[in-house]
Amino acid sequence: MIDHPVLVSVSPALRRQFFPAGLPAFRLVDDHTGLVAALPGTEILVTSWGQPRLTAELLDLAPELRLVAHTGATVKFFVTDELFDRGIRVTQAGQAMAPAVGEVALAFTLALLHQLPRFDHAMHAGTDWAEASVAPARHEIAGCPIGVVGASRTGRAFIAMARALGAVVSVADPLLTEADAAALGVRRTDLDTLLRESRVVVLHAPVLPETRHLIGARELALMPDRAGLVNTARSWLVDEKALLAELATGRIDAAIDVYDAEPLPADHPLRGLRNVLLTPHQAAGTLAGWRRQGDIVLAEIDRYRSGRPLEHEVTRADLDHMG
Structure with a gap:
């Protein structure tokens, strides 16, 4: 029997982010080849982005595997029915990303309300001061109608922050109950109404077949003139x-x-628009967030080993609502 049946299949760069104190008691592998060789004897597998699908062929190499702990959020890209059929449990650390993504969504919202993208583009382009100062009417967030599409973990983090600043928040989410809406302090509404009535629409919906291009030409046309759209979720939605x-x-x-x-692409038309703020898919990338991801995984491993309930377990049914 292997002394340390915890196998960490995470790249060295990500290991340094997630586990800055190190993982001396665990076995570490850097790539798919190392994973395959190290699977025999593994009871707990720690995964990250780039994890290959856990097919029957891979799982046959790890007959003692009982827990998969993912350092990211969605596990849909590598979890298979075979995993659940064998009674292997799954957990993930997506909750750790919610504060950072929520903060970026809030920063984006404030930037759009105050027309910062237009000012920034004009200043960098060397536009005449007077011309650069011209922008549509600007707004404060207090009392502002903000629409949130999807009351996910990140959606709820954003809602709490926006409401703390005085925003009037509406939410479109078919799974949100009136009781949940009341607890969040938001108004529950349908998507079309939300689009028509919100000054800024913030997307936090999951990647599901029914959310593909949820926001298309028809939906965009419903938004008022000078409204803003924030997307820190997935491009799938738009x-x-x-x-x-x-x-x-x-x-x-x-x-x-x-x-x-x-x-x-460097020549993508989005890059040249003065009314657009762009970041390179980095909304979740904070030091505190990365460390929370690692801490959640280690805490889940400790709970599993001590026979306590997992706090972030993913069931087969959960996959139907996971991005």
Whole structure:
């Protein structure tokens, strides 16, 4: 029997981010080849992005595997029915990312309300001071109607921050009950109404078949003139071509962290628009967030070993609602 049946299949760079104190008691592998060789005797597998699908062939190499602890959020890209069929439990650390992503979504919201993308682009372009000072009307967040699509972990983190600053928040989410809405201090509404009535729309919905291009040309047309769209979730949610066409008119603004093509091509039309704020898919990348991800994984391993309930367990049924 292997003395340390915890196998960490995480790249060295990510290990330093997630576990800055090190992992001296665990076995460490850096790539797929190392994973395959180290699976025999593994009881607990720690995974991250790039994890290969845990097929029957891989699982046959780890007959003692009982827990998979993922340092990220969604596990849909590598978890299979075979895993659950064998009674292997799964947990994840997505909750750790919610504060950072929520903060970036809030920063994006404030930037759009105050027209910062337009000012920034004009200043960097060397535009005449008087011309650079011209922008649509600006707004404060207190009392402002903000729409949130999806009461996910990140959605709820954003809601708490926005409400603390005085925003009036509406939420469109088919799974949100009236009781949940009351507890969050938000108004529950349908997507079309939210789009029509919100000054800024913030996307936090999961990646599901029914959310593919949830925001398309029809939906964008419902947004009021000078409204803003914030997307720190997934590009899956937005028809990027329709969004680009709407943004090119200058009628609405946007702040975006996720794209259909990543890396975003240097000549992509989004890069040249004055009314768009762009970041390179880095909303979750804070030191505190990375450490929380590692801490959640280690805490879940400790709970499993001591026979206590897992706090972030993912069941087979959960996959239907996971991005």
